[in-house]
Amino acid sequence: MFSQRIDRLLKRTILGTGATIAVGAIVLYFGMRNDVTDVGYRPQQPVPFSHKLHVGQLQIHCQYCHAGVEQSAHSPVPTTSVCMGCHIVIKAESPKLQLVRESWEKGIPIQWRRVHKLPDYVHFNHARHIRAQIDCQSCHGNVEIQGVIAQNKPLSMGWCLSCHRNPEEHIIPARPISGIFTGERLPEDFREHLFEPINSNLVKGVAARVRPITSPQYGAWETDIPTPVIAGIPHPKLPGYGPENCSACHY
Amino acid sequence: MSTPAKIALALLLALMATFTIGVLSGKIWWFSEDPPLMVIPDMDDQFRLKPQGEARFFADNRAQRDPVEGTLPRQGKTYPFGMGDVDSAEKYFAAGNPLPKTEYVLARGQNRFNTFCSPCHNYTGTGDGLVQQKGFGNQVTMNLLREEARAYSDAKIFHVISAGQNIMPAYADRISETDRWAIVHYIRELQQKANGGMVPPTSNGTVSSTQSTTVSKRMQ
Structure with a gap:
């Protein structure tokens, strides 16, 4: 019906569109899963707190800070007073703990960023x-x-x-x-x-x-x-x- | 297509396939500081206040409000005595430990002791926990097994856990009253074990002088 050139172009267009849609669907279906979008979310926190140091090396139990997880639906992020229980003595001058000390003195909460939601x-x-x-x-x-x-x-x-x-x-x-x-x-x-x-x-x-x-x-x-x-x-x-x-x- | 081009294409395809399989199987993953991508947000974020969350409505941005002054907790009691108020506490808790000393209570005592006390006092109560070793420098953590502590009444140990002592902070807000009494039982057991199985001098607040001397003799 069409000239050979147009015919070839038409065929290629249909094939190309189909392939693009197929690839796009595969990428969307697998790429938008939670294990791709959510896993690995690692925000920088306002205070450079290290679980590696506190749990891994000092072996402080999870519930020492996240106390109340046994009774509550929400696992609490510790209050500043929990941090200051030790840090009033340990590293009391450290610049990394500046925000914690300010929070302690003025009663302003530290704005931790939520990771698991x-x-x-x-x-x-x-x-x-x-x-x-x-x-x-x-x-x-x-x-x-x-x-x-x-x-x-x-x-x-x-x-x-x-x-x-x-x-x-x-x-x-x-x-x-x-x-x-x-x-x-x-x-x-x-x-x-x-x-x-x-x-x-x-x-x-x-x-x-x-x-x-x-x-x-x-x-x-x-x-x-x-x-x-x-x-x-x-x-x-x-x-x-x-x-x-x-x-x-x-x- | 020339042979090198074919080889290059094959390699590229193999690489892409490996990467895709790696990502899908969870073997390859990477970190991101950006909040997760929300493709279809549905009702993921609803207009409500969450525990420890943020609320712009209030001047201090806190969703969690402080209770009105004079509010009493529904469960348990707030601890009424200050750090130095040992005498009142001893009088108030003169009846001693309300919990029975059963294996179950001791297991709970061990669990809470390991969680809250062991960072400084160590798992055995000797006062050389990892936080003490690595952090405190010249500040001393008390040895719970020393003679003086063995002579403490149950009420005094309970008071020290609840209200703190020297640099030790108060734990009344993090350990429930029942659990604190369970810890007291467990500390008594640790002291008893360290003392060669001898029963600690008291369980109801009074120490007779003869008992104390026996203890000190045993220690020498």
Whole structure:
């Protein structure tokens, strides 16, 4: 119908447009996943605080500063008074701590930049996960080797569900350094294994033994947890399957 | 197409494929200081206040407001005594430790002691924790196993944890009352172990002089 030249041009245009759309779709589909866009977000904080120094070298437990994570949905960023508890003596003149001292004297909060952020239509309860003896490392990565904190896991819905469905493959059980209460004393030699799970087979054991009573989405399963013995001590629970009910996480 | 061009093209394609597979499998990742890209923001950011968040509505930009003066906590109590007020505290808590000394309470005591006390006092209570070793210089962290501390009443140990002493800050805001009593039990146990299994001189606030002398003799 057309001349040979136009015909060839037409063919090439159609092919080229198709290829561009296909490549674009692939790039958008894979490139916009949370593990590409979110993982590795590492903002500079107003105070150059190093978890590598405080946790890795000084072995200060996570809950020393993030106290209250056992009771609260939100894991608190420590108040300035927690910093000043030690830094009123240690490095009291350091210019890096100028902002902390100002905050302490004037009562102005330090504006830390938030690294891990979930969408506002879901809720995540730290206390529930801590009391199920799930280590901080499961979601926050190796904090003890990070000088500046970066997001380590995608925090997407698929990622959450992968743990709720197959906890034994993903969850790292409590380590001594996290300060998570397991209901039992630490083994005698825990000081040499501060950064390793206390009972590395805990989740596997529980998942193998404990089966949900109801349909899994309601998250009720058989356990042999003793009833809380002392009022006021947050009793640990066994790690197991998480609920898959939509309303477990979504408002 | 000439052969070198073909080789170059093949290499380029191989490189691109490796990179794509690396990124998709999570083996290659990089850091960014820019906030994550929001492709479809949906309702990711809603108009509401979050804990420890920012609120431009208030002059000081804090979403979290201070409680009205005179507010009482719903759970537990605020600690009423100041750092130097040991005598009042000893009188107030004269009944001693309200928790039973069970294995479960001691486990909780160990957990809280390791978390909050061990940075300075060390895991054994000897007062040479890593923060003390590396940070404090000529400031001394007290040895919890020394004779004087063994003679402390439970109420006094509880008071020191709650209100602080010398350079030690108060921990009443970070450790609950129950947990502080559990720590007291655990410290007693550490002292007992260090003292060759001897029962510490007191558990209810009074130290008889004969008991103290026995303790000091044992130490020599």
